[in-house]
Structure formats: structure tokens, C-alpha cells
Amino acid sequence: MTEFALDRLVPAHVRAFEAYVPSPPDDVLCRRFGVPHLHRLNNNENPIGPPEAARAMMAAWKPEQAALYPQGDGWHLRRALGRRFDIDPEQVILGNGANEVIAFVIKAFCEPGDNIVTADRTFAVYEWLASFSGVEPRLVPLRDYAFDAEAMLDAIDDRTRVLFVCNPNNPTGTWWRHDELDRFMEAVDGRAIVVADEAYAEFAEDPAFPDSFALMQRHPNLIVFRTFSKMWGLAGLRIGWMAASPDVAATVKKTSISYSVNILAMEAARATVWDEAHVQATRAHMRGSRAAVAALAQKLGLTMIGDVGNFVMLKLPMSDTVAHRRLMGRGVMARAMTSFRYPGWLRVSLGPADAMAAFAGALEEVLAEG
Amino acid sequence: MSLDPRAQLPAGPRHAGIGAGFIRDCALAGGAEERLANRLALIAEEVLGAAPANAGLVGLTLSDRRHAMRLSVDFTAADLDLAGLDQSRRGDAEDAEEIGLYLAARLADRLTTEPLDRGGLRLGFDVGRAYPPQAAATAPEALGPISGAAVDPDDATLALLVQWAEAAELGGPAFRLAPRVLDQRAQGDLFARVALDARKRPVGGLFWQPFGRRLMELSGPALLLPDGADRAAVAEALLEAALAGLVRKKIQGLVVLEPSPDMPRQGFETVGQLPAADGTTWPVLFRALEEDPGGISWVPPVLADWVTAATRRLALGRDIEEPARPKRATGAAMAAETDRARGRVTLRSLIAAGDAAAVAAGNVALFRDQGFSEIRAILDLGKPDQAAFAEGLVKAGLSPAALIPDAAGDLLLLAAAE
Structure with a gap:
């Protein structure tokens, strides 16, 4: 050679x-x-x-099933989530953990030279994925431990493609209320995709926490991330998901990886929906x-x-x-x-x-x- | 693709002159002054001339690093005898085969080594540019207080900071000669944060430079404000800005070998003590930027007690293992970085072999004879071969001084002050 x-x-x-x-x-x-x-x-x-139903499902799971490929895009789970959040199953995309969903979104909307905007002190994966994709991560300092909406808006330019808002924020636990996220979406005014990463949303007990699925109806550039790793106790199975307006979801679907979520994760997740x-x-x-x-x-x-x-x-x-x-x-x-x-x-x-x-x-x- | 001029020539004296001429012409064409071009040419000539016959084609590449020019010499053969590079092996006879490499190493200001694919070796000979003395520029008296966060400064601000720090003898050697500092930064060999007052004038600065592959060495801070509470705030702001610029990258930690009294100590741990020639010691500080998940330390018996105690004191999770002897029987070599102005030399492993202990002792003796008063050695405990040098270093009077944590390989700093 x-x-x-x-x-x-x-x-x-x-x-x-x-x-x-x-x-x-x-x-x-x-x-x-x-x-x-x-x-x-x-x-x-x-x-x-994990919830009892997911435990029971895993206990009954037959190892022989490991020889078979999973269904490719989470047909049943997407329908269960659609019913729960009153959205079309086609608006739901699954990933091998929410990290993979972040990658789907960056791949769908960004090319080298573009930028994303997020906070400096938040979940690191937005910044990392952007960096090794040739996309500039613009990091806006938190204000009083919380995402600074005004500064994020100031950071947008004509190469900004995605804004990531970790809500509640990891690691500070601060969060935007429904009206704050709504105002932010109004101000972004469709100039970029806005991701509300709600990995910890199920822990929020305050009714002022955003109903992002409702906001999505009015703001088609809003994407919501959720995960089964935190509240649902399935971190070891690696499964997360996103929901978006139909056209945005159809775009992200182009860069998503079918069959990347394993059968056990999909069935266990489906069993959790929605154990109050x-x-x-x-x-x-x-x-x-x-x-x-x-x-x-x-x-x-x-x-x-x-x-x-x-x-x-x-x-x-x-x-x-x-x-x-x-x-x-x-x-x-x-x-x-x-x-x-x-x-x-x-x-x-x-x-x-x-x-x-x-x-x-x-x-x-x-x-x-x- | 790099546009640095490069050539490949057979090893041996027949092509040494050709290589030297090529490097000299390229250096001059690249804007190097005559003195620098001649030194680089001499290095190329000596290396090619003294390279062992089995070295095959030797690659020469000349790179302009702004504050220095670097001649990279690539040996692609896997089993080389480069013992001639080792300064302690100069021998008595001027015509000894290895004298050429010895001279080459001495002609460079800095010799670095890195492995190449498939067992080869790259030697980097850096020769620094000469900078004319700068006119003294004293900082105005009415500076400060700090306004806003410390910044990654523009060239004019950084130059002003260095000029003012130099005039006040602040910050240490890293804060000397503004043109050099600007060139180092442009080359990615130095990074800076500067605190500004409301009129955007520098009131303090903090620098960091690569220290090995995964660490940075902090220098400063140089604080231009008079004594008072605001100095501490400036130092804190500088450190905070430095940390913000360093995390989530490949840098695992910050080491401070010569702590300024103004360096904020909270957040740093003392990982050892370095001796001075006057019998005093000063602390070596360290700050990890990433969690340390533990690792392996290859420790020879002669250092086992000290390293084990230091590992426990620092609460490092380490598998402490005794390394096997190097497979290669002879041909060990060490590289040396010298700072003659301070009487300091730092030895590092170049090639480990069964005769490493004798080579290490020979190096210490050589530099001691030359009047160096601060002799240091750095061993990477993540590399089992390097332990072979330890016994010779200890027998020659060096003692373990600091253990700089890195899960991929703690750095053991040994030192002796005469």
C-alpha cells in the first residue's frame, strides 16, 4: 500500500x-x-x-426475538404518543436516545458554515454535534442560571438554522413558562427552527410549564424533544423522540435512521405511555x-x-x-x-x-x- | 493540504549538502533572516549526514511558525538507532558518527518528537526568530477598575498589555516581547485573556500554552492595577474567562509551574513542590477541567512508594503496574529542552531501551557539568517504556517533585536543584 x-x-x-x-x-x-x-x-x-407495565413487558420478552429486526420506525409507539399528545403519528420521529434525534435535526437543517444558537451552560451535545458537523455553535451566556431569550434572539443571523432551548435546563433546572416560550417563538418569527428539549418535562409540576405540542400548532418551526431515559427509567435501552409540525417532521425524517431503535426499547417505551x-x-x-x-x-x-x-x-x-x-x-x-x-x-x-x-x-x- | 516546502532524500553524507541547500533556500525564500536560515540548514545537514544507513528516505519539511521556523525530519523506518541525538552520547571523537545528530539537537532551540504511522518518528527542530528590543512603554497610573468580562484581546490590546507588563517586570517570561507574543498566538502556541477598564485599556492578562498533548500551562496573571481589592477581582475574572474558553475541548487540565502570587488558588490543588537552587521550594498547582475516571500508572520500583503515596494523597483512581523492561536492548535516547538564561534543562524520553538508566544518568551528568542548576525530567506514566529512565534519573540525584494528573498518563516531574 x-x-x-x-x-x-x-x-x-x-x-x-x-x-x-x-x-x-x-x-x-x-x-x-x-x-x-x-x-x-x-x-x-x-x-x-421503569413503570410496572414496562417491567412486565421486559420480563415476558422472549430472547428469540433478538434475532429479528425491529419494526423500522416505531409504528405502534408513534401512534401511542400521537394519541397521548393529540398529534398525528407522522409528526413523531424516534431515535436511539434523544442524542440521535439532535443529530437528525442538525443534519436536516444545517450545512458547514451555518450556525446554531444555544446557551453556554447547558447540555453539551448540541454544541458537540454542531462542532463536528462543521456548524458553528453560538453559545449565549445564561442569565440568572436561565436561558436568555433576548440574547439568543440577538445572536441570530442569516446563517442561523436551529436554536436549542433546554427546558428545563440541564444542569440548572431553570425553565421557561408557556408564555415565555410563546413570546420567544413570536420573536423568532420563523427565521430558524427552535428546539425545545424537554428531556425533563415530566418532572415539572407547575401548570405554567409549556404545552409545547399546543404551541407547535401555531409555530410550525417548533420541534419538541422528549426522552424515555429520565422519567421513564429506560436510559439503558436508549430511546428518545421528537415531534414537529408535519412539514418539519417530513424534512427531519429524511435524515433520520430507520431501524436504529431496538425492539425491546420500542416495546418497553410503548408500555410506559402514559403511566400517571x-x-x-x-x-x-x-x-x-x-x-x-x-x-x-x-x-x-x-x-x-x-x-x-x-x-x-x-x-x-x-x-x-x-x-x-x-x-x-x-x-x-x-x-x-x-x-x-x-x-x-x-x-x-x-x-x-x-x-x-x-x-x-x-x-x-x-x-x-x- | 499544507504548502510547506518538503523533500525526501536518502540518509547519509552524500545527500546532506543537498538537503542543507534546499532548507536554506526555502527558509530565505520564506522570509527568514540569514542567521536563522543557516542554522536550519546546518541542522538538516547534520541530521542527514548522521542518519543511520537503514533510515531509507528521510523527509524534510520546513514550516513557518511565525515566532520560530520548524524543520521536521521524518524517519519512516520502524527500528532506528537515533542515539546520536542524545546529548550525553557525544563521545570524545569529533568524527564519531552520532556527533552530527548531537550537533543538530544543540543547534535547535527546541526539539520535539512524535510517532509516525507504522513505527516511524518525526523530529521537530524549532529555531526561534530574533526580535529587536522594544522601546519601554509604561502603563498609565489611572488604570481600572475592571469593566465587563475578560476578553480574547485584539492584537493591539494584547501588545499593549505585554509592553506594560514587561516595563513593570510582571507576569514572567511568557509576558515578554509583544511581537513574539503576537506571533505565538497567531500560530496557536499561546492563548490569552485580558481584562479591560472602562476605556478598553488592559488592566491584567493571563496566558496559557500547550504543555504536552492534553494539558496547558498557565502563566501570570500580570496585573497592572495597584495593590487593592480590585486586583483579586481582575485575577478571578481572567481565570473565569480562561476556563470558559478551555472547557469542552481536548484540554484535560491546567498546570502552573511558577505560580504568581496573584494567581487565585481556590480551585487549584497542589500536586508537588519544585526545588530552587537556593534550597527553597515552590508549589506546582493543577486544576482538572474534566472528571478523572482513573487510569493505569506504569511505575518502576524505584518510584513506587512516592507515586503510590502521591496517587493516594490526590485521590486518583489508578491501577499501579510495574512495567516490563523495554524490548530494545540498547539505543535509548532523551531529548532536552534548555533554558540557558535560567540554567534550566528539562529531559524527556525520546527512545526507550535497555540502556535507558545509563543514558538518563549520562544526560544529568552532562548538563550538571555544563553548569545547569535546575535539572528536570518528565516521565509519562501512561507509557510503560518511559519508566526505564527512572532508575538512572534517581541515581543521578533527581527526586520526584510533582505528579500532574492525567487519566491517559500522569506526568511525573522529577527535579534536582544544585
């Missing part, structure tokens, strides 16, 4: 991007940090797990757990933020990355927030009671070490 010049074949925006490296599996982490068990409070999972008792039980857990962390924060003199979602953030009097390591050494895995542009903050998922107790004890020890 003549010389293989790999760089010649790789676009500059891919060369410049550093691959994301997930953390190793728990057994490796436990060995490296010298702990027998690791409480995972870093990924905002649901400690209650599970929602209420999860919300009750979050209320209790949030109150307990608030009490801990008060005792330790720490600022806590985050009213919605299954997580909170704590401001530490020390490096968050050092605290992360020291917590790992005590068997607790929280999220260091420097990489979210919140240096000195720790995000902790509101997990099972034993994990939260372990976190409280470990955090006290870590802070005492200074």
Missing part, C-alpha cells in the same frame, strides 16, 4: 474535535478507586426504574430527595440550585474535579461541573435513598478535608 495520509481524508472540523470518552464500567472504576461499590449519582437516572401513577411516584421521590439535599446544603453552608428535574447543583468551596475524585474514593459518583462551564459546582442526581445517604456522608468528609 502506498502511504495512507489519513489527515487528507478528514474534514478540518472533525480533526479539530476531540472524541468524547465515556467513563469506564463500574467494576473498573471500583478497582481503580479502591471501593467495593459505586453509587451512581451522575447521570440523572430514575431511581424508581409512575409519574406521581417519581415526582414524590424527587420532592423528598430534593428537600433532603437542601437541608444538607444548608447544614454545610452550600448554595443549591435546581427546582425541576431529578438533579440539583451545589456550589462547593473547593475544586469540583477534586471533590469528584474524593467522592469516587468513597464510592459515590456525582458530576463535576467545570466541563459544563460551572467550575466549583457539583451536580448530583436525586437517586435512591441509600445512595443519597452515602453522598451526604461522603460530601461532609470531603469538605472537612478541605
